[in-house]
Amino acid sequence: MASGTDRTGLIHAAQIGDPAAIASLLAVCQADARRYAWRHCQASDVDDAVQESLLVVARKVRGLKAAAAFSSWLFTVIRRECLRLQRAMFRHDPLDDDGDEVAERQLASRGDAALRLDLTHALESLPAHYLEVVLLRDFEELTIAEIAERLGEPAGAVKSRLHRARSLVREYLLA
Template sequence: MSLLVRARRCNPSLIEAARGGDTEALVSLIAAAQPDIRRYAARNCRAADIDDAVQETLLLLYRRVGTLRAVTSFSAWLFAVARRACLRLLRRAASTEAPADDAEARLAHLAPEDIRIDLSRAIQSLPDHYREVILLRDIEELSIHEIAGVLGLTRESVKARIHRARIMIREYLVRD
């Protein structure tokens, strides 16, 4: 069940009580939201970042639920918080990557078969929706427009997924 669907099922009076400062309501709201935030993070974050993204999202829920303007906007707000946490962690990981020269130097000493194995493992480590766009783009050699049509996504979504997938692949290849 998606985060948005589950969050919509949260009792509006529970959300309203949490907004008003009711500690028990806030604890119940966090407990109800946590599994869905974790599922969202598992789909959109690197495996190493899932727990951090969940923690950041729940902490922000705890701190800011009182600032929520309308109960009906809770699910969209929570979804946006989780998305931003995943993106922030991905950017942080990308900025701490080893320089490309280090990666190239390491890969230059590997046999072609080892490079293929490493690349295959890197692609397999991707979340499904990132693996899918990488395979369509780099293996099947489809255009961005064609991938968008096949997956029912916008061109911008396809480009973003390809970009994030390549960052994850680069990170996988550089580590060790």
């Protein structure tokens, strides 16, 4: 990157929304971003990670609290983008209209004991906040309103979390 004082001035100018400063800042930090991405991404994802990360930087640099935190923030953005791309590589295609039937046949072909074990493992793989809503809804048979009241959260948030938890369980079972 540029020398400390040059870079700090560039960051400050970018933070106030100067388009030329933002463009210069992205040009200056691109080489460091690429080097860092090479260490944290699959080789095929480096260009995508750098491009997406620099777009995030361009959009959100105004929210950066301190210019001194820019480098660590940039590297955090790149690391997250590398992880996102890595997860996307292993993600399954969403099921189409016939996918529900295929999924039902696939799950029905497993024995009860195997399905029960798979379901246990799927539930254990959930983050705690997802597991909690699944257990309250599907095992304790509470309503969404009752769960929301117990957790002290809006019903919409509970519905969203329950939907995401069930999707994760389904993905686990079909993987």
